[in-house]
Amino acid sequence: MKNEIITGLDIGSTKVRAVIAEKIDRNRFKILGSGEADCDGLLKGEVSNIISTAESIKNAIKAAEAEAEVEATNIVTGISGENLSSIRSRNYVSITNDEQVVTVDDLRRLKSDIQSISFSKDMTILHILHEEFFVDRQGSVSKPLGVACSRLEAANYVVMGSSGAIHNIRKAVKKAGYEVSDLKMQSLASASAVLEPAEKDLGILMIDIGSGCTDVLIYQGNAIRFSRVFGIAGNRVTLDIKEFLSVIEEEAELLKLDYGYATESAIIKDDLITVKGVGPRPSTKIPVSLLTQIIKSRVAELFKMINNELEKADVKNKIRAGIVITGGGAWLKGITDLAEQVFGAPARIGLPDESHFEGEFGKLNKPDYSSVLGLLLPIEEDFSSDDEGEEPKKKKGFFTRNKAEKPVKQDSKTKSRSKFKDFLSQIKSQFDDL
């Protein structure tokens, strides 16, 4: 096989997924094989148990290799969790070539300048994404290559991950017998797989609801405008069902998958469903609407928390095309209805865009595969991934830069916990009355 082999590896809180593909061109991949394995080595999206995570990684990759009949190479893995943070930083370079036009080398110099800044001791830069370019202090240009000017300035969106979290991912992959060749912020990967170019241009909010964490991203004007990770996702909903219906976790998960809705307005028929008792506790019957109230309270809380953060960051006005929901949590019936109620914008489910894939893609065309498939795709605006392996040459004294803004920690703690607890106690008392 002459084409390059690339492997996407999504280390998730419930599942590790591996996809091996042959690169046909920059944006098109032939899926050769895939594999998944249960995983319990993560806490809120971050690797905490290296040994058990390594075992899951090994099982998922081995299954993919068996199907693909090739070795997994060029492993690109994702990183998520509240350790991620982002910062905005501007810098510029002087254009000194004889033609006085912007070259690839100038873009690389901009990038290498940012890379040389130590924003925080314990953080490692993952991506340097341009938000905007400005030439000669005048107008903004989206594609600066070839533009005649004497000075090129960039507004950059810099994504960082904690060095400890990155180290744990690399260590777990190594322990599984493989090597990480590239690491990407998970939400950027999912966005590459599910968002349409027109949505990225007009303005879109993407929400990837996993098991341990929810990754949120806004694209507008073909540039990233906001990213944040919230430590609330599908598993928290399951634990609420477990706690308030007094069932074991597996039963709570089944109830959610089989009968759960995100909002009462999506319920087709409010049937009575059986809830299996534990030990001496007898089985009972509850209406689907009661299960839905438990689910809705937590998912609505998550959406409201996201909405508050968007308002605080003053980016709500950027989501003109609406909302795309992906990740395993997108399977929850009525999830788009609830999102529309909370955010007041149209919502759709995000599936991996089939124009990028061929081969064994059919069975992966699901929202829980957005992230692993997106890891195969290039991140267009990322200069760190379009180099041909050549290190940019740095010219001393060539740069001046403005001060970076304060880093934004990508977590958000629940402040409305007590309100939420009150509501759940109400539901619990309704259940106890049955």
Ligand SMILES: Nc1ncnc2c1ncn2[C@@H]1O[C@H](COP(=O)(O)OP(=O)(O)OP(=O)(O)O)[C@@H](O)[C@H]1O
């Ligand atoms: N049919 C369904 N209805 C409701 N929820 C579902 C359904 N199918 C899967 N989920 C939920 O999706 C979540 C798993 O999503 P996903 O596979 O994207 O997570 P992950 O990648 O393992 O975790 P993370 O990205 O948070 O580390 C689980 O909480 C699961 O309950």
Ligand SMILES: [Mg+2]
């Ligand atoms: Mg995930």
